Amino acid sequence: MTSRFLLLALLGFVTSSARAGDWPQFRGPNSDNKVSGFTVPPAWPKELTQKWKTTVGEGLASPALVGDKVYAFARQGGDELTWCLDAANGSEVWKDKYPAEAVKGPAGGFPGPRSSPAVAGGKVCTFGVGGTVSCLDAATGKVAWRKDTKNKPRFFTSSSPVVADGLFIVDIGSDSKGELTAYDVATGDAKWAWTGDGASYGSPVLAKIGGEQQVVLLTAANLVGVKLADGKLLWKAPLKTGRYQTGTPVVDGDTVICAGSAFTIEKKESEFTAKQLWKAQAPHQYCTPVLKDGRLYGYMGMGKSSKLYCQDAKTGKVLWEDTTTHGECGYVLDAGPVLVATSSDSSMVAFKPSDKELTEVAKYKVSTSPVWSDPILAGSRVFVKDKDAVILWTVE
Numbered sequence: 001m002t003s004r005f006l007l008l009a010l011l012g013f014v015t016s017s018a019r020a021g022d023w024p025q026f027r028g029p030n031s032d033n034k035v036s037g038f039t040v041p042p043a044w045p046k047e048l049t050q051k052w053k054t055t056v057g058e059g060l061a062s063p064a065l066v067g068d069k070v071y072a073f074a075r076q077g078g079d080e081l082t083w084c085l086d087a088a089n090g091s092e093v094w095k096d097k098y099p100a101e102a103v104k105g106p107a108g109g110f111p112g113p114r115s116s117p118a119v120a121g122g123k124v125c126t127f128g129v130g131g132t133v134s135c136l137d138a139a140t141g142k143v144a145w146r147k148d149t150k151n152k153p154r155f156f157t158s159s160s161p162v163v164a165d166g167l168f169i170v171d172i173g174s175d176s177k178g179e180l181t182a183y184d185v186a187t188g189d190a191k192w193a194w195t196g197d198g199a200s201y202g203s204p205v206l207a208k209i210g211g212e213q214q215v216v217l218l219t220a221a222n223l224v225g226v227k228l229a230d231g232k233l234l235w236k237a238p239l240k241t242g243r244y245q246t247g248t249p250v251v252d253g254d255t256v257i258c259a260g261s262a263f264t265i266e267k268k269e270s271e272f273t274a275k276q277l278w279k280a281q282a283p284h285q286y287c288t289p290v291l292k293d294g295r296l297y298g299y300m301g302m303g304k305s306s307k308l309y310c311q312d313a314k315t316g317k318v319l320w321e322d323t324t325t326h327g328e329c330g331y332v333l334d335a336g337p338v339l340v341a342t343s344s345d346s347s348m349v350a351f352k353p354s355d356k357e358l359t360e361v362a363k364y365k366v367s368t369s370p371v372w373s374d375p376i377l378a379g380s381r382v383f384v385k386d387k388d389a390v391i392l393w394t395v396e
Contacts, residue, residue: 021378023065026116026160027248028333031205033290035335038377041395044350044362048382048393052090055389056083059112060329062160062374063385066119066138069093070376070383072390073126075100075112080128082117082136083390087381090392094141101130107155114156114201115170116374120163123185127170129156135168135185145188149173153220158201158246162215164228167191173199175220180204182215182231192231197222200245202258202288207251210267216249218258223249225256225265225272237263237274241282248288250296252313257296259283262316280316281309286329286372290339292353295319297339299330306330308341308349308358322358331374340377342384344370366393 020037027033057074064071070085080100084093103111115127123144124136131149136142153175161170167182178199182191198220206228207216213228223239226232239261241247247259254265256274260282263274283289284306289298296313299306300321306328309321327344338361341349346369350362366375369387376383382393 019067021065022067023376023378024120025064025118025162026062026203027205027288027374031162031203031248032250033331033333033374035333035340035377037379038335039380039395040335040337041380045396048348048364048366049396051392051394053389053391054085054090054092056385057081057112058388059385060110060114060372061112061385062116063376063383063390064117064119064124065376065378065383069138070390071117071119071124071138072385073113073115073117074388075129078102080113080126080132082124082126082134082141084124084138084141085390087383087392090390096134096136096141096143098132098134098146100128100132103129103156114158116160118161118163118168121166121185125161125163125168125170125185127157127159127161127172131157131172133168133170133172133183135183135188144186147188151179153199153201155201155244159199160203162204162206164206167228169204169215171199171204171217171219175199178219180215180217180226180231194226194231194233196233196236197224202246203248205249205251207249207256209251209254209256209265210272212267212272216251216256218245218247218249220245223256223258223261223263223274225274235265235272235274237276242285244285246285247283250289250291252291255313257291257313260316262313278316281311281318284328284330287331290332290334292334292339295353295355297332297341297353299326299332299341299343301328304328306343308332308351310355310358312355319355320357327370329372333375333377335377340375342366342371342375344372346371346386348375348382348384364393367391
């Protein structure tokens with residue numbers, strides 16, 4: 001272990017070393033919706049127990065959990081706010097706010113932030129709807145640095161950042177000119193920026209492919225792998241997913257799956273190539289599936305409705321699809337012996353992993369308003385962000 005890696009690990013910049021139960025960024029420590037530390041009950045209760053509910057403002061951003069603090073990013077009036085809440089009782093520890101651009105046009109129905117906060121190294125990093133990048137002290141809320149990039153895609157930002165090796169990596173820019181940028185978390189200096197394509201609405205993930213640490217991202221027109229150390233383009237595969245480029249990549253070894261297509265990433269000497277493995281059923285545009293035991297579980301459909309489904313990750317073959325209709329946005333989390341799915345219809349469903357059929361073990365209503373965010377499962381706790389509040393439920 002190098003001295004630099006040891007220092008970063010001690011500071012909390014190496015996300016894979018997150019404590020069990022921590023959920024420091026969108027889709028968890030490794031951006032894959034795999035949960036560690038959730039206590040699956042021997043018998044699921046008839047109802048969940050609500051412990052607290054704290055109004056934070058509008059937005060689709062998923063919360064983050066680190067230690068005994070919950071971090072949320074939302075909008076109230078003309079301001080975007082970052083909140084730090086006590087995970088035990090929902091009380092405010094601190095909040096920061098700044099004036100934010102109004103969301104207008106076709107995206108005006110969703111005025112709040114869609115990009116989820118990322119927490120590492122004692123800092124909280126956010127990406128506002130109009131392109132404002134902020135980094136705050138996680139303990140006090142004091143602004144470490146803030147940058148208004150004055151740039152955004154047509155429907156405003158939706159890409160969530162990742163933090164690795166002391167870098168805050170975010171896909172900024174417009175539809176025609178994106179800048180996948182790695183900021184130094186401590187100083188805000190841009191360490192590198194890759195500008196080879198327009199920005200998308202999906203989020204970057206980290207992966208080690210061919211022995212190289214990479215940032216993998218769906219852009220406005222391509223699926224790409226960029227070297228984490230310096231932002232050099234390693235490989236690129238053309239991929240258009242329809243009207244919106246919303247997919248977040250799922251990485252399985254040297255295979256990258258995104259929006260209904262799978263690519264094998266091969267390395268010969270120092271060169272990478274991407275070869276399409278399959279193209280098949282795509283998930284709903286507002287859903288990225290979870291990978292478990294060689295199968296993808298997610299929501300499929302179009303428009304304002306979706307259904308849970310299971311797909312072979314090696315071939316793309318759909319193994320089953322459920323008949324129950326859910327909302328237009330949803331997430332599935334791998335909680336070990338069960339999968340847990342939430343949807344914008346405010347439902348939460350626990351079901352058994354299977355390649356045969358959906359076997360539901362529990363179903364709950366977790367809000368009276370739509371839930372577009374990724375939930376957090378930790379111990380017996382379920383944290384949910386609905387239209388304007390963070391809610392803690394417990395499985396008792």
